[in-house]
Every structure is written in C-alpha cells, then in structure tokens.
Amino acid sequence: xxxxxxxxxxxxxxxxxxxxxxxxxxxxxxxxxxxxxxxxxxxxxxxxxxxxxxxxxxxxxxxxxxxxxxxxxxxxxxxxxxxxxxxxxxxxxxxxxxxxxxxxxxxxxxxxxxxxxxxxxxxxxxxxxxxxxxxxxxxxxxxxxxxxxxxxxxxxxxxxxxxxxxxxxxxxxxxxxxxxxxxxxxxxxxxxxxxxxxx
Numbered sequence: 001x002x003x004x005x006x007x008x009x010x011x012x013x014x015x016x017x018x019x020x021x022x023x024x025x026x027x028x029x030x031x032x033x034x035x036x037x038x039x040x041x042x043x044x045x046x047x048x049x050x051x052x053x054x055x056x057x058x059x060x061x062x063x064x065x066x067x068x069x070x071x072x073x074x075x076x077x078x079x080x081x082x083x084x085x086x087x088x089x090x091x092x093x094x095x096x097x098x099x100x101x102x103x104x105x106x107x108x109x110x111x112x113x114x115x116x117x118x119x120x121x122x123x124x125x126x127x128x129x130x131x132x133x134x135x136x137x138x139x140x141x142x143x144x145x146x147x148x149x150x151x152x153x154x155x156x157x158x159x160x161x162x163x164x165x166x167x168x169x170x171x172x173x174x175x176x177x178x179x180x181x182x183x184x185x186x187x188x189x190x191x192x193x194x195x196x197x198x199x
Contacts, residue, residue, distance in 0.1 A: 001085060001086050001096065001097070001098065001099075002041045002046070002083050002085060002086055002094075002097040002098070002099050002146070003083070003086050003092055003093055003094035003095070003096075003097060003148060004044075004083070004094030004095060004097040004141075004143050004146065004147055004148020004149075005083060005093050005094045005148060006081040006082065006083050006146055006147055006170065006171045007030070007082055007083050007084060008028050008029055008030070008081075008082050008170075009079040009080070009081055009082070009170060009171050009172045009174070010026050010027060010028035010029075010079065010080055010082050011026070011027055011077060011078070011079060011080075012024055012025070012026055012074055012075070012076055012077065012078050012079075012080055013025050013026065013027050013056060013076060014056075014058075014076060015074065015075070015076055020062070020063040020066075021060055021061065021062050021063070022060070022061050022066060022071065022072060023050075023058055023059070023060050024042070024047075024058065024059050024060075024061065024071070024074070024080075025051075025056050025057070025058045026042075026056060026057060026058075026059070026080060026082070027055060027056045028057075028082055030084070031052060031055050031056060031057050032055075033084075034049050034052055034057055034084075035049065035052075036049055036050065036051070036052065037049065038084070038085075039084075039085045039099070040059065040082060040083070040084055040085070041081075041082065041083040041084075041085075041097070041099045041146050042059060042071065042080050042081070042082060042146070043069065043070060043071065043080050043081050043101075043145040043146050043172070043182075043183050044069075044081070044097070044099065044101050044143050044144075044145055044146030044147075044183045044184075044185055045061070045065055045069050045071060045099060045101050045146075045183060046098070046099025046100065047059035047060065047061060047065075048060070065101075068101050068102070068103060068104070069101045069104065069183045070104055070145075070181045070182060070183050073181055078172075078175070079172040079174070079175055080172065081145050081146040081147060081171050081172050082146075083146055093148075094141075094148025095141040095143075095148050095187065096187075096188055096189070097143050097146075097148060097185060097188075098185065098188055099185075100185060101183040101184065101185050102134055102184060102185050102186050103123055103124065103134070103184060104123070104181050104182060104183060104184065105121040105122060105123035105144075105181070105182055105184045106121065106122050106123070106179065106180070106181055106182075107119055107120065107121055107176050107177065107178055107179065107180045107181075107182065108120050108121065108122050108158070108178065109178065110176075110177070110178060113162075115165060116162050116163060116164050116165065117162070117163045117168060117173075118152075118160050118161070118162055118163075119144075119160065119161050119163060119173070119176065120153075120158060120159070120160045121144065121158060121159060121160075121161075121182060121184070122157055122158040123157055123158070123184060124157070125156060125157045130156075130194075131194060131198045132191060132194055132195070132198075133186055133187075133190045133191030133192070133193065133194030133195065134186050134191075135154075135156075135186065135190070135194075136151040136154040136159040136186065136187075137151060137154060137190070138151060138152060138153070138154055139151065139152070140154075140187055140190065141187045142159060142161070142184060142185070142186060142187065143183075143184065143185040144161060144182050144183070144184055145171070145172060145173070145176075145182045145183050146183070147167065147171055147173070149161040149162075149163075150162070
C-alpha cells in the first residue's frame with residue numbers, strides 16, 4: 001500500500017530483457033535501506049526488489065505489468081518516480097494507492113498558469129470500464145506515474161491536474177511532454193462504489 005507521495009525521481013541505469021520480462025536496475029539515495037523482497041512503487045507500479053548491489057537495486061516487471069503500464073517504454077537514463085510502501089503509523093499525506101496501475105494515458109496539453117502547470121491527460125475508456133470505476137471525478141484523487149493528485153476538469157476520457165513547482169522538479173513530471181505516456185491508477189474507493197452500484 002502506498003500514499004502517492006514520491007520519495008525520489010531516480011535514474012534507470014540498466015534494462016535487461018528476459019523472454020517477456022524486463023529487469024530494471026535503478027540508482028537511488030535510499031538503496032542501503034532496501035532489502036530483498038521489499039515492495040517499491042515505480043511510476044506507480046508496485047514491484048519487488050530482487051537484487052541489491054553497488055548502490056543499485058533491481059526489480060522485474062512481467063508481461064501483464066508491461067502491457068498495462070509505461071515501464072516497457074522506459075530507457076536507460078529515464079527518471080522513474082519511487083515510493084516505498086506506506087508505514088501504518090504515519091500520516092496519509094496523499095490518498096490510498098495500491099500500486100496496481102489500471103492503464104496508461106497520454107499527455108495532450110501543458111499550460112503554465114501563475115507559476116504552476118496544468119497537465120491534461122486522455123485515456124481510452126468505454127462503458128464497461130466506467131462501470132468498474134475507471135473514471136475520474138472533479139476534486140477526486142488520481143495517481144499519475146505514482147504521484148497522488150487532485151482531479152480538475154474531468155470529462156468521460158480526460159482530466160487535468162495542477163502541478164506545483166516542487167512536484168515538477170522533484171518527480172519525473174519534469175520530463176513529461178505533450179505525447180508522453182503515463183501510468184494512471186484510479187481511486188480504489190471509487191472502484192468499490194462502482195462495483196457495489198453495478199451488481
């Protein structure tokens with residue numbers, strides 16, 4: 001379980017493909033605090049640490065994860081948002097994030113307003129997906145590349161988020177451009193409500 005509060009935008013230093021899996025090796029400031037089998041969110045995707053050495057660690061993404069996320073599009077040198085699992089004795093600064101990415105979305109517009117930036121994202125949807133809670137609501141929560149954000153101006157297949165300067169410089173939002181593909185996780189509470197209402 002995560003909160004969507006990114007700890008670090010770290011750099012991918014190696015990518016190895018093995019059959020349908022990919023192994024990502026990442027250099028970050030808290031490697032010495034990690035352990036094998038620990039869960040870490042990578043652009044919002046919960047992955048297990050499988051190796052630690054030389055101030056780096058490695059995780060493996062399987063085909064299902066690659067198909068639903070942007071992990072297969074990453075390159076050596078890409079920044080990836082990291083968050084370790086949430087401590088149960090702390091404050092929930094973001095919202096409840098599972099680390100189970102629902103799908104990807106495409107950035108269609110970026111607008112600077114008063115020092116902050118509004119990013120617009122569009123995603124594929126249909127009535128069946130909306131019935132499962134794959135949607136956004138005004139002032140609700142959404143996770144974009146692992147970042148907990150507040151939705152504004154949602155439509156049936158798009159939404160905006162406002163990014164303050166701190167978030168822009170401390171996450172990989174600094175690399176997002178029009179056309180960039182991002183991971184999105186819809187609010188789990190909305191999914192449960194949708195499931196109950198559509199029984």
